[in-house]
Amino acid sequence: MEDIRQAVERAKIESELRSAPRLEPMRNRAADDRPAERKRSLREVKLESAFLQSRRIVAHDGQDPRSLPFDILRTEVLRAMDLKGWKTLAITSPTPGCGKTFMAINLALSMARVPERQVSLLDFDLRRPQVGRTLNLRATEGVTDVLEGRLDADNATVNVRAGSSNLEVMPTGSSSNPSDLVASSATTKFLDGLARHGQTQIVVLDLPPLLTGHDVISILPHIDCVLLVAAVGTSKVSEIEQCKKYLQATDMVRVVVNKAPLATTHGYYY
Ligand SMILES: Nc1ncnc2c1ncn2[C@@H]1O[C@H](COP(=O)(O)OP(=O)(O)OP(=O)(O)O)[C@@H](O)[C@H]1O
Ligand SMILES: [Mg+2]
Known part of the structure; x- marks a missing residue:
């Protein structure tokens, strides 16, 4: 009886995944009302569209049709968050390589195009940090140094200008002991402090995969909501179900199906 119930449940999830709107694989093309707590960051970097497109980053440009799925997702996520x-929005996936960093950067850039929004993107993948590298920030310091007390948050932040987006990015180098660092009281204090920024502030965190370590489990209690990125050809239904169990105590705003072969947009409410 239990087996039948599980099979029915599995068939239901598989059918939902099949019918969910899709974010299609993206091909490379040729290439102040700031919150009172934050001072202006010291470094400013302007990124060119051609460079960004070569890294599949497109959502800084509202005229690019490829930014549409991110804009739709942004609208839905911001509506849920504002309500x-x-x-704070964390982005994770069941296993590596599903497109978390791709999603975090594009979604943050899309959010940053909304007038009055102040958006920060933090690389909290202390094992395989990729935000700085993807945006070519040439920064080796960031989140890890802030958590370990070597750098203050303003000095760890880069002001990224891309198209009509103005995004504050805190990259990171990798940590030698990420599990202990994310479980530390310094991390708790830092994450809890993020939620105290101004009304229009949104903080997007690029996290490691959920099922391959403990880091996300340590971070989740200090985050308002989560977006789960699953990838066609990579993510299994059983992995999404396992994530669902881990995320029971956390508000999940969306599951996004990435790298789907069919056109149209993105994920669905879980
Ligand atoms: N929709 C997409 N279409 C085509 N390629 C994509 C898409 N999304 C991501 N990719 C590519 O897949 C690779 C993995 O993406 P990304 O680094 O964003 O994944 P990740 O989940 O952050 O990985 P990790 O677990 O290692 O941090 C990258 O080369 C990225 O450019
Ligand atoms: Mg990544």
Whole structure:
């Protein structure tokens, strides 16, 4: 009886995944009302569209049709976050390589195009940090140094200008002991402090995969909501179900199906 119930449940999830709107694989083309707590960051970097497109980053340009799925997702996520007064959004996936960093950067850039929004993107993947590298920030310091007390947050932040987006990015180098660092009281204090920024502030965190370590489990209690990125050809239904169990105590705003072969947009409410 239990087996039948599980099979029915599995068939239901598989059918939902099949019918969910899709974010299609993206091909490379040729290439102040700031919150009172934050001072202006010291470094400013302007990124060119051609460079960004070569890294599949497109959502800084609202005229590029490829930014549409991110804009739709942004609208839905911001609506959900505003309704609940949430400020921090974490992006994770069941396993590596599903497109978390791709999603975090594009979604943050899309959010940053909304007038009055102040958006920060933090690389909290202390094992395989990729935000700085993807944006070519040439920064070796960031989140890890702030958590370990070597750098203050303003000096760890880069002001990224791309198209009509103005995004504050805190990259990171990798940590020699990420599990202990993310479980530390310094991390708790830092994450809890993020939610106290101004009304229009949104903080997007690029996290490691959920099922391959403990880091996300340590971070989740200090985050308002989560977006789960699953990838066609990579993510299994059983992995999404496992994530669902880990995320029971956390508000999940969306599951996004990435790298789907069919056109149209993105994920669905879970
Ligand atoms: N929709 C997409 N279409 C085509 N390629 C994509 C898409 N999304 C991501 N990719 C590519 O897949 C690779 C993995 O993406 P990304 O680094 O964003 O994944 P990740 O989940 O952050 O990986 P990790 O777990 O290692 O941090 C990158 O080369 C990225 O450019
Ligand atoms: Mg990544």
